[in-house]
Amino acid sequence: MKITVIGTGYVGLVSGTCLAEVGNDVLCVDVDEKKIRVLNEGGIPIYEPGLESMVERNRDAGRLRFSTDAAEGVRHGVIQFIAVGTPPDEDGSADLQYVLAAARNIGRHMEDYRVIVDKSTVPVGTADKVRAAVAEELAARGAGVEYSVVSNPEFLKEGAAVEDFMKPDRIVVGAEDARAIQLMRQLYAPFQRNHERLFLMDVRSAELTKYAANAMLATRISFMNELALLAEKLGADIEHVRQGMGSDPRIGYHFLYAGCGYGGSCFPKDVKALIRTAQDSGSAFSVLKSVEEANDRQKQVLGQKIVARLGENLKGMRIALWGLAFKPNTDDMREAPSRVLVEDLLARGATVSAYDPVAMDEAQRVLGPDPHIAYAANPMSALVGADALAIVTEWKEFRSPDFEEMRRRLNKPLVFDGRNLFDPAVVREAGLEYFPIGRR
Numbered sequence: 001m002k003i004t005v006i007g008t009g010y011v012g013l014v015s016g017t018c019l020a021e022v023g024n025d026v027l028c029v030d031v032d033e034k035k036i037r038v039l040n041e042g043g044i045p046i047y048e049p050g051l052e053s054m055v056e057r058n059r060d061a062g063r064l065r066f067s068t069d070a071a072e073g074v075r076h077g078v079i080q081f082i083a084v085g086t087p088p089d090e091d092g093s094a095d096l097q098y099v100l101a102a103a104r105n106i107g108r109h110m111e112d113y114r115v116i117v118d119k120s121t122v123p124v125g126t127a128d129k130v131r132a133a134v135a136e137e138l139a140a141r142g143a144g145v146e147y148s149v150v151s152n153p154e155f156l157k158e159g160a161a162v163e164d165f166m167k168p169d170r171i172v173v174g175a176e177d178a179r180a181i182q183l184m185r186q187l188y189a190p191f192q193r194n195h196e197r198l199f200l201m202d203v204r205s206a207e208l209t210k211y212a213a214n215a216m217l218a219t220r221i222s223f224m225n226e227l228a229l230l231a232e233k234l235g236a237d238i239e240h241v242r243q244g245m246g247s248d249p250r251i252g253y254h255f256l257y258a259g260c261g262y263g264g265s266c267f268p269k270d271v272k273a274l275i276r277t278a279q280d281s282g283s284a285f286s287v288l289k290s291v292e293e294a295n296d297r298q299k300q301v302l303g304q305k306i307v308a309r310l311g312e313n314l315k316g317m318r319i320a321l322w323g324l325a326f327k328p329n330t331d332d333m334r335e336a337p338s339r340v341l342v343e344d345l346l347a348r349g350a351t352v353s354a355y356d357p358v359a360m361d362e363a364q365r366v367l368g369p370d371p372h373i374a375y376a377a378n379p380m381s382a383l384v385g386a387d388a389l390a391i392v393t394e395w396k397e398f399r400s401p402d403f404e405e406m407r408r409r410l411n412k413p414l415v416f417d418g419r420n421l422f423d424p425a426v427v428r429e430a431g432l433e434y435f436p437i438g439r440r
């Protein structure tokens with residue numbers, strides 16, 4: 001099948017590549033010339049496990065191409081995925097300008113039937129806006145081309161995106177006309193040979209499903225974070241509580257970890273957008289407001305623990321950071337808790353020496369050149385001369401370090417663990433003072 005993917009970011013590049021992998025002829029389009037140049041020169045603009053070799057294989061086979069030519073994109077695919085960004089607007093709602101620009105462009109250049117698929121995360125009612133934008137452009141040039149608009153939100157997780165796309169838990173398709181439904185079924189057949197995973201529903205329900213899933217996951221995280229703070233006050237251990245709770249199959253163990261807050265490009269903005277949608281339709285959705293507030297507070301917790309131990313004024317002190325990305329296996333720094341901590345530490349006069357296995361280039365880009373932030377070549381060298389270590393991202397390589405070596409390298413033997421990676425008894429045995437989240 002000929003497919004165009006508009007927007008070649010985390011979602012667009014992974015979707016386009018996986019669709020090419022099963023034999024489709026895919027053209028990925030983006031307005032970002034640098035990104036397209038990198039891809040055309042054989043590189044890859046993001047870190048995502050398994051993606052680089054898959055891009056290479058399909059690019060070499062001629063099934064995966066990249067272009068900045070928007071008109072060529074519309075001519076190419078009978079299916080037009082819109083996978084552009086939907087950042088939060090000033091009022092928290094999703095900013096649809098990129099989605100609607102892509103839709104208008106399709107209307108401007110479309111000559112034959114097209115299925116326009118909203119893959120970006122977009123509020124309920126967006127498919128209607130996309131349909132109207134295309135209709136306007138067609139009317140402006142007096143063209144009468146048929147088209148369908150489908151909602152097909154994406155559930156992939158950064159860090160496991162290729163695996164998630166190739167073996168999805170579910171494929172949500174909101175479509176209301178037979179021709180589009182048949183094409184969507186055909187498109188996704190290779191990804192569900194084992195059993196049916198496609199949930200066909202009306203467009204509005206599909207749009208809401210994506211927000212519902214992310215809001216639920218964010219709620220679990222904020223619930224556990226609030227519970228962890230309470231456990232700390234009560235002298236209980238959140239790790240024991242988590243295991244005791246999670247063993248109930250109605251609760252389950254997934255997404256039940258206390259930590260230093262959720263980040264990334266999705267949860268924060270999708271929670272905000274759903275709160276906004278609820279407000280606009282006269283509902284309070286107060287649970288979700290609390291989820292957001294709890295997360296904003298939680299991102300401050302590591303900084304507060306450091307201040308409680310070392311004092312308000314950190315001038316002349318150096319704090320080591322393990323992990324910068326918002327979660328492991330990605331270089332994505334959007335809304336990462338590390339950014340809040342770094343800002344807090346620098347404002348208090350400290351310097352930072354950070355290590356992350358893949359996100360240091362991206363961190364330098366978003367944090368800008370700053371003489372107070374040094375980037376270390378490995379976790380242990382980040383500790384040299386540091387007055388404390390703060391662990392922000394749970395990369396696998398941090399899980400079993402040499403605690404004796406850590407103590408030798410640190411100026412002061414302080415470890416603030418925002419991800420509860422270690423057994424407190426073992427860390428303390430090695431002579432380190434250990435400050436996890438919600439633990440005795």
Ligand SMILES: NC(=O)c1ccc[n+]([C@@H]2O[C@H](COP(=O)([O-])OP(=O)(O)OC[C@H]3O[C@@H](n4cnc5c(N)ncnc54)[C@H](O)[C@@H]3O)[C@@H](O)[C@H]2O)c1
Binds near residue numbers: 008086158
């Ligand atoms: N990142 C994730 O893990 C994830 C998961 C599920 C859903 N989503 C949703 O998918 C959408 C895309 O997210 P992302 O993380 O891939 O964003 P991204 O910022 O990585 O990529 C978006 C791309 O769209 C391009 N773009 C913007 N306007 C364009 C236009 N008119 N024509 C062509 N290209 C254009 C940008 O240059 C950028 O490269 C968002 O709505 C997001 O909420 C993201």
